[in-house]
Amino acid sequence: MTFDFVIVGGGSAGSTLATRLSEDPNVSVCLLEAGGKGTSILLRAPAGAVAAVPGYGKLFNWAFKTVPQSGLNGRRGYQPRGRVLGGSSAINAMLYVRGHKSDYDDWAALGCDGWSWNDCLPYFKKSENNERGGDDFHGASGPLQVSNQKSPRPITHAFVQAAANRQVRHREDFNKGDTEGVGLYQVTQFRGGAKNGERCSAATGYLHPVMDRANLTVITKARATKILFDDKRAVGVAYCQGRTDKEVRASKEVILATGALQSPQLLQLSGVGRSQDITPHGINMVHELRGVGQNLQDHLDFTLTYKTNDTDNLGIGLAGAVRLTAAMFKWWRTGTGMIATPFAEGGAFLKTDPALDRPDIQLHFVISILDDHARRLHLGYGYSCHVCALRPHSRGTVFLQSGDPLADPGIDPNFLSDRRDLETTIKGAKLSREILQTEPLASYAKRELFDVTDNMTDAQWEQHIRARADTIYHPVGTCKMGTDDMAVVDPQLKVHGLQGLRVVDASIMPTLIGGNTNAPTIMIAEKCAYMIKADYAP
Structure with a gap:
């Protein structure tokens, strides 16, 4: 089979790209997705994320693990990634957050022409249909439904008021x-x-409403194994479905949209990257590109957690079970209630030093006890506040663990390798705890978990962070955009030194934005779809 464009990965970027490129009936598009269609009730119901994120049975989830992290006492971190049409947007907390405008201006200053805040804003607006309507900052006619929360809990309002106090x-x-x-x-x-x-x-x-387009072919359960090249030009993709090996050809471009952990892996499996990362696995080199798999950045998250007598949140107990059953029927009838929750209902962006020009930490206030990505459960009811340093200095890598295209990538975020990240996290944890112990939220607390106590020294905070911190699911940067020697793609997201090949996902971010990454990834795909259409305009 031959198409104009072959897109690998049907996540946030791939779904957006496939939809936008296939708007032209004269263009043929093929989308390959390793997972399923993404229509399960566990994905449609927001609270169903609690079943998908822990990764048991790799349900809708790649459920990757990192290599042991010396900065986290040798623990292996957990890296859930969506394995379904919609990708991680199908299992995330649904938060619509763009980051600070200076994050994008930083990209432009690094040589990514056309990627400043003012350049990106039209594509944020194009993507969204915001409940609050369109204005200078928001769109009201895009495919992505951006809404106010249906039923935020009273305890979440108490968190907001405590911070205000x-x-x-x-x-x-x-x-x-x-x-x-x-x-x-x-x-x-x-x-x-x-x-x-x-x-x-x-x-x-984006994608499900247009799946019947005659010029759009979506192939699920299709695991890409290699990019096919004719000299330095990408001409197709090899993939497997079950035990059957297949190929699909691209007359114009192959576009990788498999995310910050798997786009560099597929490039390396195809002979693109650093030779020392590729040839030891018996793979022939196609193109030396030093930045592939380098520059991995992620938000390391530390959680403060409290038990509460309040049962109007998500917990494990008889009263909660009765309420949850009633909530299922309520959601089915009205779309509201506990099942509609994103869990992380409230949040904040704060400065650990008033002299800073922008916030350096983010809080997510969650209406449940969260321990080890919900893989360790606690009886009773509680609430958690996540804190992360927004612009980490630590840099990691993604690499091949073997030449087997079905093997998981090697993932080394190198968390806390730069001590500045630890120092910011300690300051953020202290600041967060001050808010949590302020009324009206303080009255909800029954007891604090994990032996966090008053008047801890920085050394004690460090012990807690190294013992319990892990990702909050924002890996980026491993195929970074730019014009320097370590850049993998140029500002049009074309792979340096190759033809017919782009990378369009969070891996192209040269630096991690100060917030959640789903909305920016969709924006990146919207912007690149426009550039691709312009390249092939008659």
Whole structure:
């Protein structure tokens, strides 16, 4: 089979690209996705993420692990990634967050022409259908449903008020370029109609409504194993379905959209990258490119957690079970209630030093006890506050563990290798705890978990962080955009030194933005779809 464009990966970027490129009926598009269609009730129901994120049976989830992290006492970190149409947008907390405007201006200053905040804003707007309507910062006619939360818990409002009582400004909208403040997150969720209250992944927003286009072919359960080259030009993709090996050809371009952990892996499996990472596995070199798999950045997350007598949140107990059963029927009827929750209902962007020009930590306030990515459960009810340093200095790598294309990639985030990240996390944890111990939230606390106590020294905070911290699911940077020697793609997202090949996903971010990564990834795909159309315009 031959198509104009072959897209590998049907996640946030791939679903967006396939939809936008196939808008032209004269263009043929093939999308390869390793997972399924993404229509399960566990994905449509927002609270179903609690079943998908832990990764048991790799349900909708690659459930990767890192190599042992010396900065985390030798522990292996957990890296859940969506394995389904919609990718990680099908299993995430649905938070719609763009980051700070300076994050994008930083990209432009690094040589990524055309990627400043003002350059990117039109594509954020193009993607979204915001419940609050269109204005200078938001769109109202895009495929991605961006909504106010259906039923935020009273305890979440108490968190917001507690932060306000600590002189943190209340912010109604985190997405106008300046993020500092506390408030409720907007979410990617349907409102009204037959899908009221359901998750709006990139697949359900963009792709599923257009799957019947004659010029769009979506192949699920298709694991890409190699990019096919004719000299320095990408001409197709080899993939397997079950035990059958197949190929698909691209007359114009192959586009990788498999994310920051698997796009560099597929390049390396195809002979593109650093020779020392590739040839030891018996793979022939196609093109030396030093940046492939380098520059991995991720948000390391530390959690403060409390038990509570309040049962109006997600917990394990008889009262909660009865309420959860009733909530299922309520959500099915009205799209509201506990099943509609993103879990991380409230949040804040704060400065650990007032002299900073932008927030350096982010908080996610979660209406449950979260321990080890919900893989370790606790009886009773509680709440958690996640804190992460927004712009980590530590850099890691993604590498081949073997020449087997079906093997997991080697993942080394190199967490806390730069001590500045630890120092920021300690400051953020202290600041977060001050908010959690402020009324009206303080009255909800029954007891604090994990032996966190008052008046801990920085050395004691360090012990806690190294013992329990892990990712909050924002890996980026491993095929970074730019013009320097370590750049993998140029500002048009074309792979340096090769023809007919682009990378379009979070791996192209030269630096990690100060916030969640789903909305920026969709924006990247919207912007690149426009560039591709312009390249092939008659």
